[in-house]
Amino acid sequence: GAVVSQHPSWVICKSGTSVKIECRSLDFQATTMFWYRQFPKQSLMLMATSNEGSKATYEQGVEKDKFLINHASLTLSTLTVTSAHPEDSSFYICSASVTRYHNEQFFGPGTRLTVL
Amino acid sequence: AQKVTQAQTEISVVEKEDVTLDCVYETRDTTYYLFWYKQPPSGELVFLIRRNSFDEQNEISGRYSWNFQKSTSSFNFTITASQVVDSAVYFCALSEARMDSSYKLIFGSGTRLLVRP
Numbered sequence: 250g251a252v253v254s255q256h257p258s259w260v261i262c263k264s265g266t267s268v269k270i271e272c273r274s275l276d277f278q279a280t281t282m283f284w285y286r287q288f289p290k291q292s293l294m295l296m297a298t299s300n301e302g303s304k305a306t307y308e309q310g311v312e313k314d315k316f317l318i319n320h321a322s323l324t325l326s327t328l329t330v331t332s333a334h335p336e337d338s339s340f341y342i343c344s345a346s347v348t349r350y351h352n353e354q355f356f357g358p359g360t361r362l363t364v365l
Numbered sequence: 366a367q368k369v370t371q372a373q374t375e376i377s378v379v380e381k382e383d384v385t386l387d388c389v390y391e392t393r394d395t396t397y398y399l400f401w402y403k404q405p406p407s408g409e410l411v412f413l414i415r416r417n418s419f420d421e422q423n424e425i426s427g428r429y430s431w432n433f434q435k436s437t438s439s440f441n442f443t444i445t446a447s448q449v450v451d452s453a454v455y456f457c458a459l460s461e462a463r464m465d466s467s468y469k470l471i472f473g474s475g476t477r478l479l480v481r482p
Binding site: 280281283290291292293294295298300340342346353354355356357358359361 | 473
């Protein structure tokens with residue numbers, strides 16, 4: 250149980266385009282979903298936290314107009330990178346948590362974004 | 366502020382050696398959780414262990430063991446008889462309670478372990 254999927258697993262796009270990444274909890278309903286970014290050989294940095302039906306909470310330094318998060322249901326959250334630029338190239342990882350699991354986070358496999 | 370320090374950036378060992386990965390944390394919370402994750406080259410995070418701050422018992426799972434010392438704010442991870450498949454980046458993480466009752470994970474910078482045949 251507690252499986253989280255991400256789609257796509259990798260994406261290459263041209264500078265200036267927008268890219269949407271989906272995060273789904275497959276066998277449970279997630280109270281909260283988290284989005285992380287990981288640059289090569291670096292740690293995971295939390296970008297934002299989202300609860301179903303409410304606005305996402307962004308970490309300091311993360312542009313909310315650039316990284317749009319929609320948490321439409323208890324099993325789906327999407328991250329849209331708008332007007333992507335090469336510096337947005339990174340590994341994006343989502344996680345989902347549920348209260349009954351003591352808020353433990355279950356991680357998706359990640360999405361590798363390359364912006365040309 | 367909450368912080369996790371993994372001072373070892375990279376460790377290289379020969380297969381069958383034991384290796385310990387260090388993790389030191391800082392927190393003002395009285396209740397917190399500590400985690401270890403493995404990140405192989407594929408990138409997917411693999412959960413290894415969660416430890417709650419009230420449970421200081423050491424834990425062993427196969428070749429893996431964890432030593433939680435509240436007095437020194439450390440949560441070290443030892444791999445016994447390392448294998449090539451253990452090569453990965455290992456992250457220690459600390460949960461930080463937030464106002465809305467959710468938890469935020471603070472990750473250390475990671476330790477890259479290379480096990481050579």
